[in-house]
Amino acid sequence: MTSSYKWEKEQKRRLQYFLSDLAILGSLQGFRYFQPWLRGREELLLTIVNEDLGWQSPGFPVSVASSFSSTTAGSSSSSDACSPLSGVQPTQGPPQQASSNNEAHLLPASPSEREIAVPEINCTLFLLAGYAKYGRPYAWIRSNHERLVNIGGTDSMVRDTPMKLKSITDWGSQGTRVWDVVSELVCLCTIPPPANPFSLDIRYLQTLPLSERFLVSGALINFLEMLVVQCSQEEPFYSKVVEEVDSLRRLHVQALWEVQRLRSEALTVEQGPPEEQ
Incomplete structure (x- = not known):
């Protein structure tokens, strides 16, 4: 070869x-x-x-x-x-x-x-x-x-x-x-x-419908974490991206909790009140 x-x-x-x-x-x-x-x-x-x-x-x-x-x-x-x-x-x-x-x-x-x-x-x-x-x-x-x-x-x-x-x-x-x-x-x-070319528009993300906000924030986390793992820590924006991931993760978890809460409420309504003995 x-x-x-x-x-x-x-x-x-x-x-x-x-x-x-x-x-x-x-x-x-x-x-x-x-x-x-x-x-x-x-x-x-x-x-x-x-x-x-x-x-x-x-x-x-x-x-x-x-x-x-x-x-x-x-x-x-x-x-x-x-x-x-x-x-x-x-x-x-x-x-x-x-x-x-x-x-x-x-x-x-x-x-x-x-x-x-x-x-x-x-x-x-x-x-x-x-x-x-x-x-x-x-x-x-x-x-x-x-x-x-x-x-x-x-x-x-x-x-x-x-x-x-x-x-x-x-x-x-x-x-x-x-x-x-x-x-x-x-x-x-x-x-x-x-200072951070990959800075996020958090206000825009917060205006998205709940399900879309959950999916979009998750996809962004995946990309930014890949960037953090694979790019050089000497990059001037590295620490800024790490901070961005932390705040984005909080937004994502909050959206997850809201999605789970709404699903739980919908399931409760669908099943109806418990029958009395």
């Missing part, structure tokens, strides 16, 4: 793990800074908040609402963050020009010009995918391109150039997981960058 065959087999195994993570994340709701939407086996759409306007529950699905790009957010992100397409650290001034490189041909299966999903107000849409033909994950900006980088026109090839992310670059050496990419995208897009 040659070393190249072993390497290829390992990359396929990593990609399968990534796609499994993608499917799990795509089934969740209730995050404060982003909302995932699974689209097929290999694609995930991420709607990410542009500006943290305080504790205003997004609780948003990917919908047909009009997109909105904040001028203030655009000027701040372009001057402070690394250009996600060119990989060049910009100085104070206008967004950097996206450069042509050997990744320009790595087009997504669904080009941005045919994108039907539109983000909510104060949000940017991203596509995260793990295509088997590329053998590794990539991320593309799907809306508000000019907010993050000067794409130099509307050429579809340029607009569909994958983003240069550290988490994607580390794929070959470290085996990137889906939360690595999501946390980097949130910190790149949201102003100011949140």
